[in-house]
Amino acid sequence: MTGPDFDHFCRLIRQRSGLVVTPEKAYLVASRLSPLARSEGMANVEALLATIRKSSPEALIQRCVDAMATHESYFFRDATPFEQLAANVLPPMIEARQTQRSLRVWCAACSSGQEPYSVAMILQEMGPRLAGWKLEVLATDMSEPILQKAREGVYNDFEVKRGLSPERQARWFKPVPDGWKVSSVLQQMVQFRPHNLLQGTTGMGMFDIIFCRNVLIYFDVEHKRQILEQIGRAMPSDGALFLGSAETVLGVTTAIESTPGVRGLYRKAGIHMAKSA
Ligand SMILES: C[S@@+](CC[C@H](N)C(=O)[O-])C[C@H]1O[C@@H](n2cnc3c(N)ncnc32)[C@H](O)[C@@H]1O
Structure with a gap:
C-alpha cells in the first residue's frame, strides 16, 4: 500500500497522535484498519484511505487514530517500576511532604487502566504511612473507547491474571458476570480523563510522580523531546518519572536524566537524589 492516500493518512496520524507510520509499516495499517473498513461497508482499506483524504470525516478519522494505537497493557507491567515506587520513590517523598500530606x-x-490501578494498589498498600493523605491518580489517554473500559474497571480472566498475584487479585477485585471488577476503593482514587500528549501539560498542575510508559516509543524524536520537556516542567525537583523499558532520554533531551542502576526511573536533570538501592 503506497501512494497519495497512504501518505496523507501517515501525515494525519502523526499530526493527530504522534504515531510515526512509514511505508514499511503498511502491513500494520492494513491489519489495523481492515475491520474498520469492513464495519464501514467499504470494499477495502484503500477505499477507507481514499475517503479520508477526499472528505476528512472527523468521526471516521478518530476511529482510525484509535485503531492505529497499540493499547497493550497489563497490571504491574515490567514489575521493577512498581517495586521502585514502593521501596525507593515513595518513602522519601512521604518524608518530604509531612506538612502538605498530599501526592499527585x-x-x-x-x-485500559491496569497501570493507574497498579499505582493505586501500591499507594493503598503503603498503609498507615499514607493514611489521611490526599492522594490523586490522574489517568489520561487520547482514546475515549479505551478510557471507557478503564473507567468500568472490569477485566477478563486472562487480563486479571496478567501481572497480578493471587493475593492482590483476591484483595482488590471481586468476581462479576463479565470477569473481575476492580474495588471501589481503587476506582475512587483514579480519575480518568481524555488527554492527547501532543497538547502539552498547560493547566494540569504539578505531579510528584509521572508514568509515561510504552507510548513515546512510537513517536519521532521531536515529539519525544517536546513531551519529555513538558513533563519535566510539570514535576517538582524531587519528582519521579517512569518510562517504558524500551524507552530512553538519550539523544532526545538533557532536561531529564536516568537514575543510575535503576531501569525506567528518571529525574529532572541536575538534581541529585539519594542513590536508590
Ligand atoms: C501501549 S499503551 C501503554 C499503556 C500503559 N502506559 C502501559 O505501559 O502498559 C499506549 C497508549 O498510548 C495511547 N496514546 C497514543 N498516542 C497518544 C497520544 N498522543 N496522547 C495520549 N495517549 C496516546 C494509546 O491510545 C494507548 O492506549
Missing part, C-alpha cells in the same frame, strides 16, 4: 500521580497514556 499522573499516568499518561494509561490505556
Whole structure:
C-alpha cells in the first residue's frame, strides 16, 4: 500500500497522535484498519484511505487514530517500576511532604487502566504511612473507547491474571458476570480523563510522580523531546518519572536524566537524589 492516500493518512496520524507510520509499516495499517473498513461497508482499506483524504470525516478519522494505537497493557507491567515506587520513590517523598500530606500521580497514556490501578494498589498498600493523605491518580489517554473500559474497571480472566498475584487479585477485585471488577476503593482514587500528549501539560498542575510508559516509543524524536520537556516542567525537583523499558532520554533531551542502576526511573536533570538501592 503506497501512494497519495497512504501518505496523507501517515501525515494525519502523526499530526493527530504522534504515531510515526512509514511505508514499511503498511502491513500494520492494513491489519489495523481492515475491520474498520469492513464495519464501514467499504470494499477495502484503500477505499477507507481514499475517503479520508477526499472528505476528512472527523468521526471516521478518530476511529482510525484509535485503531492505529497499540493499547497493550497489563497490571504491574515490567514489575521493577512498581517495586521502585514502593521501596525507593515513595518513602522519601512521604518524608518530604509531612506538612502538605498530599501526592499527585499522573499516568499518561494509561490505556485500559491496569497501570493507574497498579499505582493505586501500591499507594493503598503503603498503609498507615499514607493514611489521611490526599492522594490523586490522574489517568489520561487520547482514546475515549479505551478510557471507557478503564473507567468500568472490569477485566477478563486472562487480563486479571496478567501481572497480578493471587493475593492482590483476591484483595482488590471481586468476581462479576463479565470477569473481575476492580474495588471501589481503587476506582475512587483514579480519575480518568481524555488527554492527547501532543497538547502539552498547560493547566494540569504539578505531579510528584509521572508514568509515561510504552507510548513515546512510537513517536519521532521531536515529539519525544517536546513531551519529555513538558513533563519535566510539570514535576517538582524531587519528582519521579517512569518510562517504558524500551524507552530512553538519550539523544532526545538533557532536561531529564536516568537514575543510575535503576531501569525506567528518571529525574529532572541536575538534581541529585539519594542513590536508590
Ligand atoms: C501501549 S499503551 C501503554 C499503556 C500503559 N502506559 C502501559 O505501559 O502498559 C499506549 C497508549 O498510548 C495511547 N496514546 C497514543 N498516542 C497518544 C497520544 N498522543 N496522547 C495520549 N495517549 C496516546 C494509546 O491510545 C494507548 O492506549
